[in-house]
Amino acid sequence: MDSYFSILFTEVYKILFLLVPVLVSVAMIVWLDRRVWAFVQKRRGPNVVGPFGLFQSLADALKYIFKEIIIPASSNKLVFVLAPVVTMTLALISWAVIPFGENFVLADINVGILYLFAVSSLGVYGIIMGGWASNSKYPFLGAIRSAAQMVSYEVSIGVIIINVLLCVGSLNLSDIVMAQQNLWFVIPLFPMFVIFFISALAETNRPPFDLPEAEAELVAGYQTEYSGMMYAMFWLGEYANILLMCAMGAVLFLGGWLSPIDIFPFNAIPGPFWLIFKILFLFILFALVKATVPRYRYDQLMKLGWKIFLPFSLFYVVLTSSFLLYFDLLPGK
Amino acid sequence: MIAHTVFFYIFSLIAIVSAVMVTVSKNTVHSVFFLILDFISISCLFIMIGAEFLGMIMLIVYVGAVAVLFLFVVMMLNVAEQKGQWFSSRWDGGTHIPVGLLVSLIIFFELIIVIGGWKYKPDLLNSLSINISTQVTNTRSIGNVLYTDYILLFQISGMILLVAMIGAIVLTYRERAGVKRQSYVKQISRERSEGVDLVEAERNKGVKIDA
Numbered sequence: 001m002d003s004y005f006s007i008l009f010t011e012v013y014k015i016l017f018l019l020v021p022v023l024v025s026v027a028m029i030v031w032l033d034r035r036v037w038a039f040v041q042k043r044r045g046p047n048v049v050g051p052f053g054l055f056q057s058l059a060d061a062l063k064y065i066f067k068e069i070i071i072p073a074s075s076n077k078l079v080f081v082l083a084p085v086v087t088m089t090l091a092l093i094s095w096a097v098i099p100f101g102e103n104f105v106l107a108d109i110n111v112g113i114l115y116l117f118a119v120s121s122l123g124v125y126g127i128i129m130g131g132w133a134s135n136s137k138y139p140f141l142g143a144i145r146s147a148a149q150m151v152s153y154e155v156s157i158g159v160i161i162i163n164v165l166l167c168v169g170s171l172n173l174s175d176i177v178m179a180q181q182n183l184w185f186v187i188p189l190f191p192m193f194v195i196f197f198i199s200a201l202a203e204t205n206r207p208p209f210d211l212p213e214a215e216a217e218l219v220a221g222y223q224t225e226y227s228g229m230m231y232a233m234f235w236l237g238e239y240a241n242i243l244l245m246c247a248m249g250a251v252l253f254l255g256g257w258l259s260p261i262d263i264f265p266f267n268a269i270p271g272p273f274w275l276i277f278k279i280l281f282l283f284i285l286f287a288l289v290k291a292t293v294p295r296y297r298y299d300q301l302m303k304l305g306w307k308i309f310l311p312f313s314l315f316y317v318v319l320t321s322s323f324l325l326y327f328d329l330l331p332g333k
Numbered sequence: 334m335i336a337h338t339v340f341f342y343i344f345s346l347i348a349i350v351s352a353v354m355v356t357v358s359k360n361t362v363h364s365v366f367f368l369i370l371d372f373i374s375i376s377c378l379f380i381m382i383g384a385e386f387l388g389m390i391m392l393i394v395y396v397g398a399v400a401v402l403f404l405f406v407v408m409m410l411n412v413a414e415q416k417g418q419w420f421s422s423r424w425d426g427g428t429h430i431p432v433g434l435l436v437s438l439i440i441f442f443e444l445i446i447v448i449g450g451w452k453y454k455p456d457l458l459n460s461l462s463i464n465i466s467t468q469v470t471n472t473r474s475i476g477n478v479l480y481t482d483y484i485l486l487f488q489i490s491g492m493i494l495l496v497a498m499i500g501a502i503v504l505t506y507r508e509r510a511g512v513k514r515q516s517y518v519k520q521i522s523r524e525r526s527e528g529v530d531l532v533e534a535e536r537n538k539g540v541k542i543d544a
Contacts, residue, residue, distance in 0.1 A: 121397025125401075154397065
């Protein structure tokens with residue numbers, strides 16, 4: 001019993017050590033997103049609070065905390081309150097398996113990539129619950145849209161993951177990174193990387209696929225009835241998910257914590273920094289897409305997911321596996 | 334191992350309570366949420382006995398996809414309208430009770446057989462023709478038997494699912510007239526000569542377009 005508690009406390013300490021930086025970086029990433037967006041549109045963006053406006057997110061969070069939480073009278077109250085909690089929790093628990101360096105991971109589980117995939121497929125529930133419990137037309141439509149969209153793009157993300165796994169031979173995320181020591185998977189699987197990036201945009205409801213919250217049609221989609229801290233939790237969960245998708249892209253395709261070339265000035269930088277650089281790089285791509293691409297129509301979105309991405313990534317599975325089989329490169333003999 | 338036991342009982346308790354709540358709760362959407370909770374705690378139990386691959390697949394397939402579709406269907410029903418009617422005591426001829434009894438009896442006997450089979454598990458493991466290694470991860474060992482010894486059954490079940498899927502599409506598909514669809518090929522291959530027309534118009538007459 002005693003040893004159990006000591007294990008428990010060291011784990012809690014480790015979890016805090018992981019989650020606090022993640023939450024802080026989520027706040028910072030919101031600022032970065034708005035700045036990049038502003039620079040593309042030749043505006044200044046948030047630059048008043050603190051140096052370069054760095055504390056803008058903090059100020060926003062304070063504002064959200066002190067705002068009143070309004071729960072609509074006709075809503076389903078328990079589910080309504082639970083929805084942002086579910087979104088936030090699911091966005092945070094997936095960070096447990098992201099490897100920041102060799103042996104620098106909270107939970108080095110055998111089926112890490114399946115865990116990530118499972119948790120991201122649960123993410124849709126926060127949105128459905130929020131939309132349904134609000135008991136109002138716009139949130140409900142937004143939730144339905146978002147659920148259909150996330151389920152569709154998950155399919156192609158799953159097939160893309162299969163492509164990577166064929167080259168690795170293991171479901172462990174550290175193994176996936178170590179398999180890229182000689183060649184990052186972005187080079188042989190470049191088309192899959194592009195499709196993964198676009199699917200990640202759709203999976204996290206980012207523009208140009210932000211149809212669940214298309215303000216011209218649905219006010220704010222599933223978030224319409226939310227206010228104060230509950231809205232902020234949706235928002236934080238969304239950005240934590242975006243960061244997570246970037247981390248997933250970095251681990252699957254950009255070699256995780258590995259340095260691009262294994263010579264002195266590069267490999268002297270510790271692994272976690274490389275992973276953070278890669279996540280930031282992908283995130284800035286996300287922000288640039290948001291700033292430049294107009295929103296898709298819903299039928300175009302579905303057509304892209306089911307009729308273009310899914311067949312193409314399935315074809316690529318066949319291609320990858322035949323290539324590996326023909327040149328006898330299949331791992332894990 | 335005391336922590337292990339505690340977790341086992343917590344997850345089992347959640348699983349049983351939520352399974353009961355699926356049938357008891359009046360609101361159908363709540364039922365589906367309890368079903369999801371049930372799936373999640375079952376997959377936690379799977380992970381606890383070391384079958385992490387099955388647990389994760391359970392989460393991905395049942396919670397991530399099947400239950401979403403359940404929710405879709407149930408949400409489309411007008412719940413407010415059903416209140417009081419769904420579980421009403423109104424006797425509608427009683428056709429559903431014999432069928433329900435039959436199904437529950439069958440499930441009951443199946444459960445008895447499964448629990449009885451537990452007694453013979455050690456003998457069964459010894460008499461297996463395939464050898465299960467305890468050294469490799471269970472993902473790998475599932476893959477080893479699934480794609481070699483059971484490839485035929487695996488392929489056949491895949492085919493059955495495919496047939497069911499195509500059947501569902503064929504049954505529900507209906508061609509609607511007058512739907513405007515976007516054709517990328519048509520849009521891109523449009524030339525100036527087809528799109529623009531210069532018409533000599535007579536004075537005070539006007540022009541008829543698309544005659």
